[in-house]
Structures are given as structure tokens and as C-alpha cells.
Amino acid sequence: MSLSDTARTQGATPATQRRDPRQIPDRLTTRGQRVLKSWEALLLLVGIAIFVANCFASPYFLSPWSLSDATFNFTEKAMIAFAMALLIISGEIDLSVAAIIALASTAMGAAATAGFGTPVLVGIGLGTGLLCGAFNGVLVTRLGLPSIVVTIGTMSLFRGLSYIVLGDGAYRGYPDGFAFFGQGYVFWVVSFEFVLFAVLAVIFTVLLHKTNFGRAVFSVGNNATAALFSGIRVPRVKMILFLLTGLMSGVAAICLTSRLGSTRPSIGLGMELEVVTMVVLGGVSILGGSGSIPGIVIAAFVLGLLTFGLGLLNVPGIVISIFTGALLIGVIALPRLIAKGRR
Structure with a gap:
């Protein structure tokens, strides 16, 4: 019997087995299948389908300037969504983000009317967002109040302050540099808002998925009591997240006010839903404990392209709002329906 026959008869040991170099390792195959079966992959396919549908909806959609305009439909909301994602993963929520935009915009408008320049206006916008986030965070982390109740209350409080200051009026006359x-635009059709959105997407991806703080956020969202006993300072983590959400609302207020060139107390109304x-x-x-920033990025493009396409078809804004609300209910209900179907 030859040596090769002996090996076939007795079987090669693991140490002597040789893998076909053309064969994909099991680990990579599993990872690839996991990616293809992920929610992000499905969402990406939906986004591609909406993009193709928009191409047929209007012959002007593929224009570079038209595509650039489409990004304004989601960049400001996505900036807040990055921070809101971390907050919801931790088991909390902030429904006052649109009202924070209104209050920050009102504060910037008052400062512009008083003659302050662009750097001061930016500082006031960011500072107002931070103060509002700190106010929400203290009520939740120090007093132990439910975040959904607190932020519904501050949603009315912050926007009410804007109405008290402005009434039916508006602030205009912002400095030229503020626009x-x-x-x-940073380069050709690439707007400053889109560049800022991309930079923030990278920062929040690293923060949530590559740092100890991100792991702490997931731990708090999965089991706050276990996280507390494992040494994580749960109130501190949640306070930072409320501050971060307020700060991102301030950033969105700067961009939105600059784009509109004016401030009214109704600015950003209903944005918290989107x-x-x-x-x-x-x-x-929505129950906390899971999520990813890349998913938020894809969802931002999907919603932005969807609302832009509906606008191209002259769909009224109230219908788009109804569709957004229905989409929110559907996305929340879908996993539960699938789970019940499997059982």
C-alpha cells in the first residue's frame, strides 16, 4: 500500500490536513452571511429601490444640484439622530429635541438683533442646547423621573418660551457669515451640512462601537442594575447622553436657522417624530440595548430620499407626516409580529 493510500485509509490528522486555498474560511463565511441577513442590508436594498423610483419620478432627480438639495432633507435630523440613538440604546429618550432647536434659534436671533457676530451666535446655539440637555438630564438622573414624561414636559416648556419671546414675529437680519x-458649499455641490453629517457619523461610530463608553451604553441599556453592580456609573452615563443630545440639537439649530435665514417659534415643529x-x-x-450608527446613516438616506421623492410628486406635507407616523408604528410593530409568527 502506498503512502497516499495509507493516508486515505487511516485519515489525516488535523495538523496534516490542508485547506483548499480557494475555500472561504468558515469564520468569514459566517460573518458574510450575518451581514447579508442584517437589518442594515435590507435597509440598503430599500434605499436603492427608492433611489431608482425617484429617477423615474422626475427627470431632474439625477442632476448633481438636485441630489445635493436632497441631502438637506435629512442632515440636520441625522445629527440629532446620532445622539438620540445612543440615548435610546441606554433605555432613555428625548422628545424635546425640536423644541430645543426652537429655543436655541430664538436665543441666536435675539443675539443677532443685538448686533453680535457669527462666533457669538454659534456659541449661544451650542450653549443653549447644552443647557436644555443638562436640564433634562438632571430631572431624569437626579430626581429619577421617567425620561419620556420629562421630555414631553420640556418640549412644551422650551417651545413655549420661544412663543413668549417672539409671539407671531420673527428674527431676521443674521450676519452674512452665519449663512x-x-x-x-465646501466643494462644488458638496454642502457644509453634508460634510458635517459625514464627520459626525464617523465620530459617533467610533464612540459607540470602539470605545469603553460605547460598551457602557450597551450595558446600561441591556440591564442598568447589572451595569451598576459591575462598576458602571449609570447616572453619569445617562447624563452625558442627555448633554450630547442637547448639544446635537444646538448644532442642528445652527444649521437650520442658517439655512432658513430667519427664526420663528414654529421652527423645527414635528422634527422629533422624524x-x-x-x-x-x-x-x-426602542426598548434599548441594541443598535448601530451605520444603520442610522442608511436610514437617514432612506428617509431623505423618500421625502424628497414624495416632494417631487407634489405630495402635501401633511400626507408625508402621516406616512412618517405610520412608518414609525410599522417599524416598531414588525419585529414583534415576526417573533409571534415564529412562535
Whole structure:
């Protein structure tokens, strides 16, 4: 019997077995299958389908300037959604983000009327967002109040303050340099807002998925009591997340006010619904404990392209709002229906 026959008869040991170099390792195959079966992959296919449908809806859609305009439908909301995703993953929520935009915009408008320049206006916008986030965070982490109740209350409080200051009026006359944040372009059709959105997407991806703080956020969302006993300072983590959400609302207020060139107390009205929809559509569990920033990025493009396409078809804004609300309910209900179907 030859040596090769002996090997076939007795079987080669693991140490002597040779893998076909053309064969994909099991680990990579499993990872690839997991990616293809993920919610993000499905969402990406939906986004591609909406993009193709928009191409047929209007012959002007593929124009570079038209595509650039489409990004304004989601960049400001996505900036808030990045921070909101972390907050919802931790088991909390902030429904006052649109009202924070209104209050921050009102504060910037008052400062612009008083003659302050662009750097001061930016500082006031960011500072107002931080203060509002701190107020929400203290009520939740120090007093132990439910975040959904607190932020429903502050949603009325912050916007009410804007109505008290402005009434039926509006602030205009912002400095010329302030217009760059919402209307400026970094290169050709690439707007400053889109560049800022991309930079924030990278920052929040690293923060949530590559740092100890991100792991702490997931731990708090899965089991806050176990996280506390494992040494994580749960109130501190949640306070930071409320501050971060307020700060991102301030950033969105700067961009939105700059793009519109004026401030009214109704600015950003209803935006909190679209932000939460974007977060949940991106795969973040509304119950906390799971989610990803790449999913938020894809969801932002999907919602942005969808609303832009409906606008091209002259669909009224109220119908788009109804559709957004229905989409939010559907995305929340779908996993439960699938789970019940499997059982």
C-alpha cells in the first residue's frame, strides 16, 4: 500500500490536513452571511429601490444640484439622530429635541438683533442646547423621573418660551457669515451640512462601537442594575447622553436657522417624530440595548430620499407626516409580529 493510500485509509490528522486555498474560511463565511441577513442590508436594498423610483419620478432627480438639495432633507435630523440613538440604546429618550432647536434659534436671533457676530451666535446655539440637555438630564438622573414624561414636559416648556419671546414675529437680519453653515458649499455641490453629517457619523461610530463608553451604553441599556453592580456609573452615563443630545440639537439649530435665514417659534415643529423614526428605522431597539450608527446613516438616506421623492410628486406635507407616523408604528410593530409568527 502506498503512502497516499495509507493516508486515505487511516485519515489525516488535523495538523496534516490542508485547506483548499480557494475555500472561504468558515469564520468569514459566517460573518458574510450575518451581514447579508442584517437589518442594515435590507435597509440598503430599500434605499436603492427608492433611489431608482425617484429617477423615474422626475427627470431632474439625477442632476448633481438636485441630489445635493436632497441631502438637506435629512442632515440636520441625522445629527440629532446620532445622539438620540445612543440615548435610546441606554433605555432613555428625548422628545424635546425640536423644541430645543426652537429655543436655541430664538436665543441666536435675539443675539443677532443685538448686533453680535457669527462666533457669538454659534456659541449661544451650542450653549443653549447644552443647557436644555443638562436640564433634562438632571430631572431624569437626579430626581429619577421617567425620561419620556420629562421630555414631553420640556418640549412644551422650551417651545413655549420661544412663543413668549417672539409671539407671531420673527428674527431676521443674521450676519452674512452665519449663512455658510446652512447654505455654504465646501466643494462644488458638496454642502457644509453634508460634510458635517459625514464627520459626525464617523465620530459617533467610533464612540459607540470602539470605545469603553460605547460598551457602557450597551450595558446600561441591556440591564442598568447589572451595569451598576459591575462598576458602571449609570447616572453619569445617562447624563452625558442627555448633554450630547442637547448639544446635537444646538448644532442642528445652527444649521437650520442658517439655512432658513430667519427664526420663528414654529421652527423645527414635528422634527422629533422624524428623528425617532430615523433611529428606529436604523435598527435601534426602542426598548434599548441594541443598535448601530451605520444603520442610522442608511436610514437617514432612506428617509431623505423618500421625502424628497414624495416632494417631487407634489405630495402635501401633511400626507408625508402621516406616512412618517405610520412608518414609525410599522417599524416598531414588525419585529414583534415576526417573533409571534415564529412562535
